[in-house]
Structure formats: C-alpha cells, structure tokens
Amino acid sequence: MPSPSQPTTGERRPRAMVIDRAWRAVGPGIRALSGPGGAPLTRTVKLILLPLIVRPALRPELAADFLSAREAEQLDALIRESGAALEATARWFTLLKKTRRALGIVAGNPQDLYFQRCFELATEHGAPGPGADALARAVLEEVSDASGGRTVEALRKHLSDAARRARLDTELAAAWDRREQVPCAPDTGLAAEVLEACGTAGTDSSAFAAMVRARHGSRLGQALWTAHPTDVWDRADVPPHLGLTAHRVPPRPEVGRSASTATLPAPFDRSLFERLFTVLQASAHRESLPTVPELVRREVDRSCAPLGLHDESLRVAVVLGGRLAVGLDPLGSGTSVAGSTAAHRIVNSRWQREASVLRARRMTVSPAPDPEGGVLAALAQDLRTPWAAYMRRLWVRLHGRDVRDAPLPDAASAWGVLDGVVRSVMMDHRARVRTALRTLSATAEPAAAPRSA
Known part of the structure; x- marks a missing residue:
C-alpha cells in the first residue's frame, strides 16, 4: 500500500504545492524572495520561477495546474537545481534594496523592478562579490533612467502646480458634462x-x-x-x-494630490492622481507608458x-x-x-x-x-x-x-x-x-x- 505522502499511479499533484515543497527544500538562503511562512512570494513565482526557471513555453507539460508524478519530479528538480542561482538572486535583491534606500529612491515596487534583474545578475556574476556595490548602483540608475520620469514622484510634481490643477479640474467638469x-x-x-x-x-x-x-x-x-x-x-x-x-x-472624478495603497477608494471613486498612482506603482515596464503629462491628459477623458x-x-x-x-x-x-x-x-x-x-x-x-x-x-x-x-x-x-x-x-x-x-x-x-x-x-x-x- 503506498505511503500517504506518495501519490498513487495516475494521481495528479497541484503545481503550486510542488513549487512550494521544492522551494522550501532550497534552504534559508532565499528568505528575501519568500513570504513570512517560507513559501515563495507571488511575484517570485510570477517573475522568476515560471518565466526564468520553469519556462512553460518550452516545457508545456509543466504549464498545467495539476501535474503527473513524472512532471512533478521534473519541476521539483528544476527548482532544486537552481538553488544556487536563487540564493544569489536573493542576495542581489537585498543589496539592491539597501542601495535603493541609500539613493533615496521610493518610486515603484522593488520586486517588480528588480526581481528579474537580480536573477540576471546572479546568472552572470553569481553572488555579490567585489565591485557589487558599484554594479548595484549602476543597475538602479539604469532602471530609473528607463522609466523616463514616469514615476509617482513625477506625477506628484506635475499635479502640484496650482494653475495646472485648476485647468485640469475645468477639463474634468467639461468631460463629465459631455x-x-x-x-x-x-x-x-x-x-x-x-x-x-x-x-x-x-x-x-x-x-x-x-x-x-x-x-x-x-x-x-x-x-x-x-x-x-x-x-x-x-x-x-x-x-x-x-x-x-x-x-x-x-x-x-477630482484631480487629487496624494494616494496610499492601503486607503485607495473604490475604482470609480478615485481621483486622477489615484488612478495613475496604481499604474505607475505596478508597471514593471514604464518605458512603454506615455509620459506623465500625456498620461494625465488621457486620464481626464478616460476617467x-x-x-x-x-x-x-x-x-x-x-x-x-x-x-x-x-x-x-x-x-x-x-x-x-x-x-x-x-x-x-x-x-x-x-x-x-x-x-x-x-x-x-x-x-x-x-x-x-x-x-x-x-x-x-x-x-x-x-x-x-x-x-x-x-x-x-x-x-x-x-x-x-x-x-x-x-x-x-x-x-x-x-x-x-x-x-x-x-x-x-x-x-x-x-x-x-x-x-x-x-x-x-x-x-x-x-x-x-x-x-x-
């Protein structure tokens, strides 16, 4: 009779469970990419594990929610074999966050912005070593430049001008009446x-x-x-x-001047600022967005x-x-x-x-x-x-x-x-x-x- 922990022939395992078990087996060196309970963060799965390690496009048999025993073993092996790269990724992410704080960068979600870059650094350089601080600073500056000023801070500055706010309020009123x-x-x-x-x-x-x-x-x-x-x-x-x-x-909708993720109102009740705040916070590819003035102009009509x-x-x-x-x-x-x-x-x-x-x-x-x-x-x-x-x-x-x-x-x-x-x-x-x-x-x-x- 098979052990309860071993699936019987034909039994399929949830992919999420296989990922969780393999992840925990890697060890404590990936804590920076894990949640409080030790499981991989949602963004870790979305941005690192699936696209960069599992790669379902090349391994379609691993794209399903439930896997056969053989497929589960394959997925488990992929993650465990990537343990050293994941530990290096976690160390690069910790370093980038530390450098980010030192540079006073507050725009964007660090996981969205840096997870995949950290995996690239780990693959190319291994764990952070001599010269890592300078490399981390260069990566942060590159990511910041790529945003083209499409940041929450740029939005706040753009909407802080009193004359511009008055004009936008008039445009909102006109669009609402139409x-x-x-x-x-x-x-x-x-x-x-x-x-x-x-x-x-x-x-x-x-x-x-x-x-x-x-x-x-x-x-x-x-x-x-x-x-x-x-x-x-x-x-x-x-x-x-x-x-x-x-x-x-x-x-x-109103123009608005601030936003907080914890206190965002219902979607239809959000100000212009709050609507664009969520976009700029969540977007990992800001270079594909319009500039802040164009974002604001379009959002007047969209709202x-x-x-x-x-x-x-x-x-x-x-x-x-x-x-x-x-x-x-x-x-x-x-x-x-x-x-x-x-x-x-x-x-x-x-x-x-x-x-x-x-x-x-x-x-x-x-x-x-x-x-x-x-x-x-x-x-x-x-x-x-x-x-x-x-x-x-x-x-x-x-x-x-x-x-x-x-x-x-x-x-x-x-x-x-x-x-x-x-x-x-x-x-x-x-x-x-x-x-x-x-x-x-x-x-x-x-x-x-x-x-x-």
Whole structure:
C-alpha cells in the first residue's frame, strides 16, 4: 500500500504545492524572495520561477495546474537545481534594496523592478562579490533612467502646480458634462454564452465580438450613471455596480494630490492622481507608458468614460467579469443561480478545493466562529461576498491595459484576464488565512505555556 505522502499511479499533484515543497527544500538562503511562512512570494513565482526557471513555453507539460508524478519530479528538480542561482538572486535583491534606500529612491515596487534583474545578475556574476556595490548602483540608475520620469514622484510634481490643477479640474467638469447617458443595461445572456465557451479548446469568439459591436460595456457604464439598473446580474442581493463605487451613482472624478495603497477608494471613486498612482506603482515596464503629462491628459477623458475605460473590449470584460463574479461560490453554498456556466464550474471547483477555503468554511458553520478574535470569521465573510474583491482587482487590471493600449482581441484573451484575476484573489486570500493562523497560533502559545514555580 503506498505511503500517504506518495501519490498513487495516475494521481495528479497541484503545481503550486510542488513549487512550494521544492522551494522550501532550497534552504534559508532565499528568505528575501519568500513570504513570512517560507513559501515563495507571488511575484517570485510570477517573475522568476515560471518565466526564468520553469519556462512553460518550452516545457508545456509543466504549464498545467495539476501535474503527473513524472512532471512533478521534473519541476521539483528544476527548482532544486537552481538553488544556487536563487540564493544569489536573493542576495542581489537585498543589496539592491539597501542601495535603493541609500539613493533615496521610493518610486515603484522593488520586486517588480528588480526581481528579474537580480536573477540576471546572479546568472552572470553569481553572488555579490567585489565591485557589487558599484554594479548595484549602476543597475538602479539604469532602471530609473528607463522609466523616463514616469514615476509617482513625477506625477506628484506635475499635479502640484496650482494653475495646472485648476485647468485640469475645468477639463474634468467639461468631460463629465459631455457624457452620453443611456439607461440601457447590457444583455448578460450573451455574457453567459461567452463564459460557457471559456476554458474550452478553440474558444468561439463570436458572442464576444457581438458584445463589443453592440457596445455592451458602454451600455452598462451609461446605465450606472443614470441610475442603478435593477436585476442586471440576476441577483437581487448584489449592487449593480458590484462595489466599484461607494455611491449610488459614480461621482465626478477630482484631480487629487496624494494616494496610499492601503486607503485607495473604490475604482470609480478615485481621483486622477489615484488612478495613475496604481499604474505607475505596478508597471514593471514604464518605458512603454506615455509620459506623465500625456498620461494625465488621457486620464481626464478616460476617467469620465463609461466604466472609466476607453476601449470597448475592456468594457465588455467588465460585463463578463460581473457575470462571473456574481456566480463565484468558494464556500460551495450553492445559493447563487448565476454560477451556471463552464467558466463558473472551472473556477468554483478550483476555489472550493483550497485548504484555506475549507478552514474558512468551518468558521461559517461553527456555533461560535473564531473565538480567538474574529480574524478568520472576517476572512470567511470575504468568501461570502467574493465578487467585491474580484471586481476591484479586475478593474485595476483592465485599467492598466487601457493605459498601455492593450485591448482584448478575442474571447480567449478575455478569459485569460478573467481567470487570472480569480487566481490572484484566491492566492491573496490563501496568504491572508495563513497569516491569520500564524498570528492566532503565536498568541495562543504564551497562554498555553506552563507557569514557572
């Protein structure tokens, strides 16, 4: 009889679990690329492990979410064999962050900006040695120059001029007054047709193209301006705007002068500054963005456009995302009648297998849920309303594409974005559950320790 730790013939392992186990086997030298629990950071997987080590484009057998025993062994070996390069990458990243602080650089996310550069340094030079400080400074200056002034600091300086702010406010008011308001909600039946075809080989894009031609995304945005349409999503218990605004009707955007990642308002309620702040913070390839003055000029019109987006294919993705979001059911309650398409079955099945979700599900049925302080109960509540976090993250993703002029050409590309956001929300929730469990465990240990005589 096989050991519980060894898969039986034909049993498939989650790729994420294989990566996690191989990562931990590398040792403590990669702590700078790991989360508090020792697992690789999401950006480590996205920016280093998958594109630079696993390389699924060259090894398509490793691109699936679940791997056979042989594929799992191959992936495990790839990561373990890269241990020395990963340890050197971690040391370069630590050095670049230290040098960054010394130079007073604050713009951008260091992981987005430097992870791949650190892996390149590790591959070419090994671990930091003599001359590493000068090389680190040169890399930081190169990355800064490549941004072409497309930084949060440049945006703040551009919007600090009083005369320019007054002019932009006038332009926002004029653009807001020019809006076309048509109280005609989109046909979510077509959205369901697209979602039914998603995730299948040779996805048919005809229904998606029909939605773009009929401007279903614009229709939703215009209807939200007029008054909240009813029964858009076939669910009476969710707001038509799905949490994209805190108001009954989205307000006119302001210019703004500051932003904080921790306190960003709902997407439709963000100022010009806050909208561009998220783009400049998240973009790893700032050289492909317009200059800051051009970014601001375009954002005036975009912020007053339906759903805060210019491109119709991206607006249609909001409609598709809304239809998918209201049918998300991570707790397996079966209460939503909206989750009836192939896309819903794919994402809900994946989500309901999550260990963190199973833990949160127990919290929802416990007679005294989460007596330790309510942390897990709050996370379980997030799973009862998953559409809120999903739509917020989806809009940010689509807005970034709009700024970069990257429309969605077909249903397959739209599904790639929709499914990617589900995975992102799922991984974020998993990390939050793990953090909560560690915190509760650490709190309980002193209380459980015996008193000294």
